[in-house]
Amino acid sequence: MSQTQKQVWTEPRCAALPADRLGPFVRLADGRLLTFGDNATFTSADEGASWSEARTIYAGKGAGRPAEGGLALKTADGVIVYVYMDMANLRWSWDEARKEAGRDARLDVWVIRSRNDGRSWTGRRRVFKGYCGALINMIQTRTGELVVPVQRLVRDPSRHAICVYVSPDAGRTWAHSNIIDLGGHGHHAGAMEPTIVELRDGRLWMLIRTNLDCFWEAYSSDRGLSWRVIGPSQIDASSAPGYMLRLASGRLALVWNRLYPAGRDSYQRRGGDCNLCEVAASWHREELSLALSADDGRTWTDPVVILRVEGGGPSYPYVFERVPGELWICTRFADRAALRIREQDFAAA
Secondary structure, eight states: OOGGGSOEEEOTTOEEOOOSOOOOEEEOTTSOEEEEETTEEEEESSTTSSOOOOEESOOOOSSOOOOSSOEEEEOTTSOEEEEEEOGGGOBOOEETTTTEEOTTOBBOEEEEEESSTTSSOEEEEEEEOSBOOOOOOOEEOTTSOEEEEEEEEETTTTEEEEEEEEESSTTSSOEEEEEEOOOOOSTTOBSEEEEEEEOTTSOEEEEEEOSSSEEEEEEESSTTSOOOEEEEEEEEOOSSOOEEEEOTTSOEEEEEOOSSOTTOSOOOEEEOSSSSOSSEEEOOOSEEEEEEESSTTSSOOOOEEEEEETTOOOEEEEEEEEETTEEEEEEEESSOEEEEEEHHHHTTO
């Protein structure tokens, strides 16, 4: 079914945005927006209505060429840090007979930095050597650390786990946490694609994609260097990542694909053969939902479906607070879309 044949429904309180640039976005000192493409940046002086010509990030050769779809953040002292996967050196294969990833599977994670609002970039270095399936978000803590959860392939049996990388100096050096491994078997099994926020009490809270009908959660009390409290959350979810963001108001926003479509208690399941995943899981991605929390995730507003694509898959959301109270919500996989919402329209839902 083509995109033009799919029936698309948008919640009436949402407005459409031009979908040619889907983030990540960074606000520059002069008020312009910066976003990223394949080894390039673009700027907008009119809040995304139009974008500049591409500006090359890295002109050298070899590994570590900046790819689109990475994570960007401007630190409190003005350094733009871009964390990305080295797509130019991607290697992947899966042996269905052995039910194991190829020994040459590779997708490293790199970082590059700019101290002048993206006019030039330095400090390109590899953060993680291995196979990273996806990057979802990065935060800076109140005490200044950059924290990036990295999904990583582990073997025997092949599955995914998570290791968190922490930088105390705006991306120049990095330390890593213990590995969060929930077990499993398959090329889409295990602990995957986490999203992270800092709670008011200083702990870090991670929501992890699983095939177990809900997000699993993990907590860190030392700014991401160790994760000892791990278990299932109370948030139902399909096998797809969510995106969680602390808003200027203090609320948390969560955008994700729920376990089942609204009003239903079942959905087709995939897996159960140790190739995709060892358990049959819901891969519901036809609806994207939003919920807000004013108490650090202890309670949430009732989830509201903001986008529905019949037979489609709007997923892998990214959330950017353009100005306080206005959110841009972009989906960057399958059915790509961009919406604008006002926080106040959903805060009492």
